[in-house]
Amino acid sequence: MKHSTLSQFLLDQKLSNLNIDNDLCKLIESLAQACVRISYRVRQGALGGILGSHGTENIQGEVQQKLDLISNQIIVEGTQWCGAVAAMASEEEEQIIPIPGEYRRGNYLLLFDPLDGSSNIDVNVSIGTIFSVLEKKSDHEQPQEADFLQSGHNQVAAGYVVYGPQTLLVITLGNGVYSFTLESNTSTWTLTHENIQIPETTSEFAINMSNMRYWHQPVKQYIQDCLSGVDGPLKKNYNMRWIASMVADVHRIITRGGVFMYPADKRESVTKGKLRLMYEANPMGFVIEQAGGLATNGKNRILDISPQQLHQRTGVILGSKKEVELITSYHTS
Ligand code: AHG
Ligand code: MN
Ligand code: MN
Helix, strand or coil: CCCCEHHHHHHHHHHHCCCCCHHHHHHHHHHHHHHHHHHHHHHHHHHHCCCCEEEEECCCCCEEEHHHHHHHHHHHHHHCCCCCEEEEEECCCCCCEECCCCCCCCCEEEEEEEEECHHHCCCCCCEEEEEEEEECCCCCCCCCHHHHCCCHHHCCEEEEEEECCCEEEEEECCCCEEEEEEECCCCEEEEEECCCCCCCCCCEEECCHHHHHHCCHHHHHHHHHHHHHHHCCCCCCCEECCCCCHHHHHHHHHHHCCEEEECCCCCHHHCCCCEEHHHHHHHHHHHHHHCCCEEECCCCEHHHCCCCCCCCEECEEEECHHHHHHHHHHHHC
16 A cells, blocks of 8 residues: 555545545645644643533533534634635534635535544543535525535545544545544654445444433344344344444444444434434445445435434434344334
């Protein structure tokens, strides 16, 4: 494998794929650079005053941590100037974010979860950033929320950064999944894994078991069958992991297979799921499918969902293809 930098990789992609233009490369490079800055702040920890709650709530009614807002600002300020972005949308902002008048407006819409896994910030467990890139299809001079409401199939790029023992950028441009490792002394992203493929089968699941009493029957039955192990109907023993940072759970699945489930359940706040379609489920669904996996809400492919609202939620079941198909069969039988 050629250990190219992110810039070299993007140039190669542009030369071999007509759909990738200069603006998309500029957007991804400036976003990746913003994530280098977030990584620096993450590593400062208590020394950088980034721990703890900010004391405000976002549109989801969730308490915002200081690092949620710091990361949000770093991404907005780190990408708005690059000339490629028409407007942005963030988990931490109710309204779409316009590009200030002094900068050139491009044709791409950037959606992001600036800091995924907020409950893990203060306990020094892996956290991340998730992003999705769409094209503005309308002629609106000033983009509107409706411009963002496109199904996941329309994504031209998506991925995540995981701030863990290593800082990694995992990205798809619709042409396979690639991962870059950050060399923090030189702020260089170097290609370290290419054409990543998820094993089709697995015996490892990830779900927050404390919600079992709220689950709908298909999920209850599947997990019960997993727990029955080799003597049960699935005839194998399962292992369980739950990091509570989607980015970190998805990255484990990208690396060694598995399934991740955050299904809709009977709690009032989770009737439509907990995770957000536009900047969590769609980008992760795109990455997972590009790596040969599958992402559904139990019934439909995540990428097929027609969004109605910027911050809408969805159930999520994703990972190794055959296991996700098995879980889907519990929902349809
Ligand atoms: P965020 O920190 O962006 O709000 O996302 C947290 C999400 C996701 O990363 C994780 O899988 C899930 O919430 C954990 O939820 P529970 O605490 O309910 O397990
Ligand atoms: Mn999140
Ligand atoms: Mn978040």
